Amino acid sequence: MKLDQLRAFIAVVETGSFRSAADAIHKTQPGISAAVKALEEQFGFLLFDRNSYRPTLTPEGHAFFLQSQKLMSQALQLENLGNDLAQGTEAPLQLCLSQMALDDNCMSRIKAFQRQHADIALDITTDHLYGVQEKLAKNQCEIAIGPRYGLDDRHAFIELNKITMIAVISPELLATLNTSDTKIKQQSLYAIPQILVNDTTANASENGHRYVLPTGKRWYVNDFQAKKTLLVHGLGWARMPKHCIQAELSNGQLVPIEVENFTSQNQLPIFMIRLRHQTQSSQANAFWEMMKGFSNSTGSDL
Template structure:
């Protein structure tokens, strides 16, 4: 069985050491054993011995030494790239361990609802990477209701989401920004060709394209106006069907403004529209019984400050 050991600062994986891999990569990058020795502040003989040991242990020839300069063999080229990946992974391993010693969370998982605009969040997420460059961060776009589920099953620490109809008791939510929904359809859709505001009777005759929670396909009624519903989990697929004229729906301004300007989408006027006139609030949310780690708290503060300045 392979073993992992640390001896005199040299990390060993079975009979393979990270130092040997570092020497191999340095030779490939500098072009010669002597240049690698200078780069690593070692004698050329030590470099040669390290590679000889590596070749002997692995049973392969890494360099063709028949010429003036050593040239990587075919297997040498492949193993150099493998060595690079191992060294990067080892560096990340050590960085996560170092972060943990300072109290930083081991990773930060962020879940985002499909209607949440990403543009206002980009700068804060980039700042997070710059502030915590070695922190593993996962960022996933969820189906409707997915962010809340991920908070509750502890697979995400922070959710950027809508919380309808109210904020649940087990969730702490910080308002970030607001989005406004508007009814839209393709220019060729019958509702767009009415020449007058649509009535509830008009809406009921046509397919409404709605986002649904995949775990609760028939859930709470938010802005449903039609007796014919086509339900979607994926926002992009719903957009495809909307543009193709299969139905109408309510979409956030930031997703349809360009399409309306291009003439590929039309705003619908609706008499006595039952949908909320107020804009919907996007929250940064986390579980009440889970305290955010240093990076999560930093990102929350950054989002609140940056978006408050932008509003």
């Protein structure tokens, strides 16, 4: 299998015909046909149903097309990287930040790094729970910043700071509980959705969430902004990073709650993380050392 063959196959799918594909990628129509035929012969199945007026993907062809697109995209990225490196342009430093770690402490450190290393481009993605470490495992980032979910001997990590997690609810929804107890009984919350941010890992399960009532409704959202919006509108209760809801706590849109036999509030350490075996770029090493210099906390950086 060659990239030119995949490029020809993708062109046929995207343009709708062998003739149009030939024009699109500046090849002859016989050359396009030969490339597609070579792929079909190599794998032993038809990519197109040629009985119709226009070539139509077979079920096998459709699955093959989806993966071909991904491979060609990666090949293009690699080609662009090679060109950049040849011209002396370094690739961006890829970071993955946990959504809950985006407080002033984290942002001020990244801002300080960018000021000192203005020539280093940053490629920043965000994730949640074990998804942060999964980005590292899949080589989709060089350094991650987040809580200590899934860390083991494969990881080097340094504690950067701690954030406060706090259980909250809207005052209107709290009033419907009709309770005067200092601590809310878990049973009182069973009918109210506990709002959780989805674990995005490939093998995601409820085990990714450490602070969940064993019984009761659960609603899932994609990020903390959506979570906060549902909370403010009285559609559930949840644990939230305090720095994300400081304004809502101050203006009374949300109020803290204490739930019986439940960790309603705690300090959550935030770590800078990398893989021990992964070769680090010069940008990643510069970032690691500068962030490490900000931190006097514990970790495992051996």
